[in-house]
Amino acid sequence: AYDTAACYDYIDEREAIAGIPPQRNAKIWFHGNRKTPRHPRDENLRKIRLVGRAKWKRLINYHRRSLAETTMFRFKTAFGGKVSSRKMERQVNELKVQCLVLNHMIQVAKPDSYAC
Known part of the structure; x- marks a missing residue:
């Protein structure tokens, strides 16, 4: 639901770090030969492919989202x-x-x- 370009743009405008897990069948949006910095979603996807989804969630403290939702x-x-x-x-x-x-x-x- 939040894995959209609009969400990433909104997060980028606020100079925050996006910790949105891409969908399981996600594809890279922007491949290698670009002069612009890599897209945060693509970086997340590459890291997930490298270390696995569960470890990636631990690395970015994804569980904090659940704690915040429970508190609210x-x-x-x-x-x-x-x-x-x-x-x-x-x-x-x-x-x-x-x-x-x-x-x-x-x-x-x-x-x-x-x-x-």
């Missing part, structure tokens, strides 16, 4: 998908308080571990 799911489940304040300053404060509450809820629910 928890946040929206606990507080809903909207803020009730109208002014931006109050919205920021509201979201900060909700983050503090969510962090506290996670700490309270976390089991105590003891070394045996």
